[in-house]
Amino acid sequence: MIELSPSILENRVTTGRFDPSATLDSTSIRELVRLATQAPSAFHLQNWSFTAVHSDAAKQQLMDLSYGQRQVRDAAVTFIVAGHVCAYESLAERLQPSVDSGIIDAATQQTWVDMATGSHEGNVALQRDEAIRSASLATMSLIVAARERGLDTGVLGGFDAAAVCKAFALSADAIPVMLVTVGRAAAGNWPQKIRRPVDEVLRFV
Numbered sequence: 001m002i003e004l005s006p007s008i009l010e011n012r013v014t015t016g017r018f019d020p021s022a023t024l025d026s027t028s029i030r031e032l033v034r035l036a037t038q039a040p041s042a043f044h045l046q047n048w049s050f051t052a053v054h055s056d057a058a059k060q061q062l063m064d065l066s067y068g069q070r071q072v073r074d075a076a077v078t079f080i081v082a083g084h085v086c087a088y089e090s091l092a093e094r095l096q097p098s099v100d101s102g103i104i105d106a107a108t109q110q111t112w113v114d115m116a117t118g119s120h121e122g123n124v125a126l127q128r129d130e131a132i133r134s135a136s137l138a139t140m141s142l143i144v145a146a147r148e149r150g151l152d153t154g155v156l157g158g159f160d161a162a163a164v165c166k167a168f169a170l171s172a173d174a175i176p177v178m179l180v181t182v183g184r185a186a187a188g189n190w191p192q193k194i195r196r197p198v199d200e201v202l203r204f205v
């Protein structure tokens, strides 16, 4: 029987109050995004992008588009995590490094491109679902990566998506899915809230 080791997920909370004096350099931000992109995605589409909102002026602007939620400004960085539609069009290139490394063969690459094109082309709902799935997985990976390195995080869905796209020049195929705040918590945050009992959400079949 496999034994479970301790989890960092139990000491993650949605941080509402950040220490505004704590900063992160661009090397650390890049490393967090590198780790976030270890998330899986359908056909290895990797249909995500991360906008690191880092300067004081940009964080203030994003806070204003997030209904004044101050954590967006006070965190060291707030990421706009987006999922992208039309990603199947770039799939061959995105799989090429795995072909070149001998991880998958060219026939598998072609099969996946054909399957993704067949299911995604003209299917706006599936493209959107896939964009949101991928961005959500990347969001959680980003949160775990930050937590593993002793950083505090929060996640926000409360923002004006259309205005964020415009203000931060997201590409036309981008859907901003979540904001992720990363920094150092200040005093006064809630502890992790109580979860529904496992027996209520788990069933064995």
Ligand SMILES: Cc1cc2nc3c(=O)[nH]c(=O)nc-3n(C[C@H](O)[C@H](O)[C@H](O)COP(=O)(O)O)c2cc1C
Binding pocket: 012, 013, 014, 015, 016, 069, 155, 156, 157, 158, 159, 191, 192, 193, 194
């Ligand atoms: C999709 C999504 C949207 C959320 N939007 C916001 C938000 O706009 N503002 C906020 O303060 N928290 C937001 N949260 C955080 C939730 O309120 C939080 O995860 C929940 O209360 C559980 O708290 P805990 O993770 O600290 O235990 C959001 C979480 C998710 C997953």
